[in-house]
Amino acid sequence: MTQDENKEGIKGMANPGRYGIERIAYLLMRLTGLGLLGYFIAHVYETSNILRGRMGWDEFLALTQTTEGHIFLVLVIGMCVFHTGNGIRIMLGHGGVGVGKPARPDYPYDPASQNYRHKIGIYSSIVLAAVAMMYGMAVMFGE
Amino acid sequence: MAQVSSIAEEQATTPLSASKSVLLRISRFNPETDESNKFMEFSVPYQKWTTVLEAILDVKKHFDHSVAVRYSCRQATCGSCGMLINGKPRLACFTKISELNSNVVTVEPMNNFPVIRDLAVKFERLFDTHQKIKPYLIRDDTELESDEKEFLQSPEELENFIQFANCIKCGLCNSACPTMTTDSSFVGPQALAQAYRYVADSRDKGKDSRLDIIDESHGIWRCHFAGSCSQVCPKGVDPAMGIQFLRGYLLGFRS
Ligand code: HEM
């Protein structure tokens, strides 16, 4: 079936190279969404350790005090910030906010929906995520 | 297996003054006999204004008549000649070789459409989904019955949808869409943009029935506003804009 319709499949879906920053944001939104979902499940599992009493809780929490744990948490911070920032942009876009106004198209037909407002939204989500990650690193690796 | 040939100068339709040549790689595939596609390579002379379609037709004329390609208008109007050109969906008749900035031009059939042969793909599903959203004015009365000879519309009302009426059903948007890379049931940006074209038409009264049609699990909700459709559209339709406006109605952002 896939062969039949000459579909690009997941590889084409995840190939961010051809269609500008909007397609990169699409991919990052998916990856961070799935990452956060994974973190959320792990988080529920982690906090359930409290049922093993204080010892179990402390034992598991110690994992986040290692270098690997810090790196993991920095990634979570970045995913959270990008996903939230870009998520707000997408929700507005999905409602038809900031996607431009219909007009008689003229060559070279730059699409109004792919406008600077949304590009700024994407870039600022990335920058905010980077800043938050740096702050997180400073706090966790500091001293 | 590559087969490199070059067009004899006296035969080329491109004028002899053409000093530059480009390596044209054409994907060959017959689903009835072949396991997978193979590329054939041709060295083709070109001018600043030579289109990819003209280069393919040169190859057909001088080297291999059996290359399957669909075209008609040669002026971005009929929507026949969509294909992947250097990896991106474009109209072959609307893409100049010179604008690609590459010594190699690779042409392949569009993705997300079944291949008939070589560069020609089947459009049945595109036309089906287009038809599904009722691409015509829906009203209780008709032009013939009413006293007025025609439905009046102001220039401002026309501006609301004229951009979307530019669609030539070339399918480039459906080929670029990330949802269509995996979902065979998605209604697709072409049809969704046309749903908006009629919903936005002041003469049309079919908004509710069209919103019903696209409000299903493989309908509008599979759009993630990646915008690739709008970036490849050769007519400035901007399907992504129309789709978000439609979703605005369904989400209550617009009325
Ligand atoms: C304030 C916080 C959040 C906002 C504003 C937000 C917003 C969004 C939006 C708008 C989408 C749809 C994107 C699209 O249409 O492509 C989305 C997708 C998603 N979100 Fe969130 N989200 C938030 C928090 C979270 C959290 C905490 C999780 C995990 C537990 C999560 C997991 C996901 C997943 C798995 C997807 C699907 C990704 C995809 O299919 O591309 N999100 N989010």
Ligand code: SF4
């Ligand atoms: S919306 Fe644009 S890309 Fe899509 S079929 Fe119509 S003209 Fe082609």
Ligand code: FES
């Ligand atoms: S030949 Fe008609 S659109 Fe290219």
